[in-house]
Amino acid sequence: MAQVVVVTSGKGGVGKTTSSAAFATGLAQRGKKTVVIDFDVGLRNLDLIMGVERRVVFDIVNVISGEARLNQALIRDKRVETLSILPASQTRDKDALTKEGVQGIIEELSKDFDYILCDSPAGIEKGALLALYFADQAIVVTNPEVSSVRDSDRILGVLQSRSKRAEEKREPVKEHLLVTRFDPVRVERGEMLKLEDIREILSIPLLGVIPESESVLKASNTGTPVIMDGESTAGQAYADAVSRFLGEEKPHRFIEAEKKGIFKRLFGGRAA
Amino acid sequence: MSAAPRPDTSPRIEPFRLRGANFNLLVLRLLDPRPEAVVPAIGDQFRRAPGFLRFAPVVLGLGDLDMPPGQVDFAGLIEGLRGLEIVPIGTTGGTPEMRNAAMAFGLPPIRSVGGKESEEAPPIAAPAPAAAPEPAAPPPPAPGMARPTMIVDQPVRAGQRVWAQGGDLIVTGTVNAGAEVIADGNIHVYGALRGRAIAGGGDRADARIFAQNFDPELISIAGYYAVREGLGGAPIGKAVQVRLTGERMRFDPIG
Numbered sequence: 442m443a444q445v446v447v448v449t450s451g452k453g454g455v456g457k458t459t460s461s462a463a464f465a466t467g468l469a470q471r472g473k474k475t476v477v478i479d480f481d482v483g484l485r486n487l488d489l490i491m492g493v494e495r496r497v498v499f500d501i502v503n504v505i506s507g508e509a510r511l512n513q514a515l516i517r518d519k520r521v522e523t524l525s526i527l528p529a530s531q532t533r534d535k536d537a538l539t540k541e542g543v544q545g546i547i548e549e550l551s552k553d554f555d556y557i558l559c560d561s562p563a564g565i566e567k568g569a570l571l572a573l574y575f576a577d578q579a580i581v582v583t584n585p586e587v588s589s590v591r592d593s594d595r596i597l598g599v600l601q602s603r604s605k606r607a608e609e610k611r612e613p614v615k616e617h618l619l620v621t622r623f624d625p626v627r628v629e630r631g632e633m634l635k636l637e638d639i640r641e642i643l644s645i646p647l648l649g650v651i652p653e654s655e656s657v658l659k660a661s662n663t664g665t666p667v668i669m670d671g672e673s674t675a676g677q678a679y680a681d682a683v684s685r686f687l688g689e690e691k692p693h694r695f696i697e698a699e700k701k702g703i704f705k706r707l708f709g710g711r712a713a
Numbered sequence: 714m715s716a717a718p719r720p721d722t723s724p725r726i727e728p729f730r731l732r733g734a735n736f737n738l739l740v741l742r743l744l745d746p747r748p749e750a751v752v753p754a755i756g757d758q759f760r761r762a763p764g765f766l767r768f769a770p771v772v773l774g775l776g777d778l779d780m781p782p783g784q785v786d787f788a789g790l791i792e793g794l795r796g797l798e799i800v801p802i803g804t805t806g807g808t809p810e811m812r813n814a815a816m817a818f819g820l821p822p823i824r825s826v827g828g829k830e831s832e833e834a835p836p837i838a839a840p841a842p843a844a845a846p847e848p849a850a851p852p853p854p855a856p857g858m859a860r861p862t863m864i865v866d867q868p869v870r871a872g873q874r875v876w877a878q879g880g881d882l883i884v885t886g887t888v889n890a891g892a893e894v895i896a897d898g899n900i901h902v903y904g905a906l907r908g909r910a911i912a913g914g915g916d917r918a919d920a921r922i923f924a925q926n927f928d929p930e931l932i933s934i935a936g937y938y939a940v941r942e943g944l945g946g947a948p949i950g951k952a953v954q955v956r957l958t959g960e961r962m963r964f965d966p967i968g
Contacts, residue, residue: 540727565872591871594889598870642889642907644868 443551446558447576447614449600451592453563455584456621459657460679461560462490463668464580467683469524470668473555476515476525478546480572481562482538485529491518492664493526502530505542511549520669525554535568547575565599574605578615580648580686584622585633590642593618597643617648619682624653625698636696649682651675652695738823740805741794742774746785752793770800772823775807775815782814791818862898869894869908878914890930899923911938918957923967927953937962 448461458481465477479487482502488494493516499509504527511527518524527546530537550557561572573579579600583593600614601607607614620639627633640647656673660666668683670676674695681691745751771794778785794801803823804815812822863877865884871891875882882896887904894900897914899921906924913920913935920934928949931940934957947953947964954967 591889591891595871595891598873598892601867601870602873641905642887644886 443547443554443557444577445547445551445575446556446578446580447561447573448558448580448582449561449569449573449596450563450582450589451565451569451596452584452589455582455589456651456657457563457582458486458490458560459661459667460580460582460619460621460651461487461558462666463676463679464683464686465524465526465556465558466491466518466521466666467668467680468556468558468686469518469521471683471687472523474523474553475556475558476527476550476554477558477560478527478572479529479560480538480568481560482529482568483531483534484562485531487560488516488526488528489664490661491526491666493518493528494664497528500528500530501546502533502537504546505537505539511546535562535566535571538568538571540571540574543571544575565596569596570599570603573600573614574603576600576604576614577606578617580617580619581643581645582619582621583639583643585620585624585628585636585639587634590634590639593643597645616645617686618643618645619648619651621651622653623650623696625696629698647693648685649678650693650696651678651682738802739769739771740774741771741799741801742777742806743785743790744777746778746780746790748786748789748793751790752797755794755799756797770802773801773804773815773820775804775811778807778811782808782811785811785814787815787818787820791820863896865894868904871908876914887926888929896920909933912955913957920957922955923953924955925952925968927951927955927964932962934962 446464448457448464450457461477465475469475477487477491478501479485480501481487485500488497496516499514501514503509504511504514514527516526516528518526547557559572559576562568573596581593581597583589597616600616604614606612618640620636623636624633628635636650652674654673654675656670657667657675660670667673667676668679671680678695681694684691743751773790791801801820803821804812805823805825807815816822861879862881862883863875865875865882866886868886869875869884869888869892871889874893874895875884877896877898879897881898881901882894883901883903884894885903888894888902888906888908888910890907892908893911894902894908895911895914897917898912900910900912900923902910902924905926906922906929908929909931910922910924910929911933912922916935918935922932922934927947929941929944931938932955933939934955937957937960939962944964948966951966952968953964956963956965
């Protein structure tokens, strides 16, 4: 049976899609058969970040409405063999998603894949509810900022009450905290929430801390998941997080402000 | 018995769902069929705790009524109880004729889960229920006694609302910003209280709020409330108990 993992946050713009792309790629790189589904019908982005936007023929709505078979809509990644993408529709809205339709897709994908990642849209409306409904595990993406933390708190409550596991009173959805866009320097200056404060409020296990990094934007624009950039701090942090997700012990990196040497202070310079 | 944590009113995917559930209800055993005897007696009983039963659903216990159903003024009883903001929702016990009579007034028979109904029902043993008004006899199930405490072991998260109906509420973790905890009795929060806490729901002015780390958005006791801006003098971030003295809220460090 495949594990269904929702990547969610409540708030928009915190890095759900970036994290979905990185995680899916990371899991596939470790040999796990992985498919990542874009649930953001109407505002599809995942295909861009995965660099497959020019190969989209059919999408999840076509599959649900019976206009295409699942196999026709799945896009196989050219870089990592075990990775597939199921894109969202750009021209429809989230009402086109139905619970039965999503269930059918997840059941069919479960036969062939080890991990099914659901990239949730922002908000707590239909698209987000359907993205998390079938989840076995949840990666809650949070920025070190009060509104993001509060929205994540909200979505954790929704996971605990509105997911299929909650409704069937089974073992609850396993929750992971992924803090993104973390800038230790700004935390030190008191401009961002401290890691301890976020952990204290959300009180779920910390999966990883992704440092703010210019390479994320560059990766998005070139359609290469940032985890493939092994040089960048963000890419390394995602790789660590994937390892932890698979049960390995890894110390958290990039959470302390770098002590700048005299030359760096004189000449500036930023983390790659 | 009480509302579980649940998110508020986001649109549902399905229009409805039918499920069985168990409820803890108060039974108002009628010892006298006359509204003019019953209603003022209840009013007297709860004068000290006004609003205790406010909009509380009650089940009318008919087992002690030993007269033809025609002599029971159901319409008057319903009206009188509603006047006290008590909402009769059904009946228990009594003869089939009595239950049918009540049904005609929109009060269906409600079966109790453990079959206790039948234990209470046998009026055979009851030595001729004197049928005298007996205004001195208080309504039997003094509801002030049964005050179950609700314990919540998970953090109460933004958008969640926990209501300990009819009793105290204990939260062993935190109440996060954007969450709401409500109790008819006292509220204890052993983590940080960052959301809203509303105690003494039924006008219970003696209710208190205890928090290990007091940092709320709003607190209220028996209808008196203070928002965060009005908590200037309170020891924020400390272990605090809040109570009402007269119409003022008092914040005292504890521990």
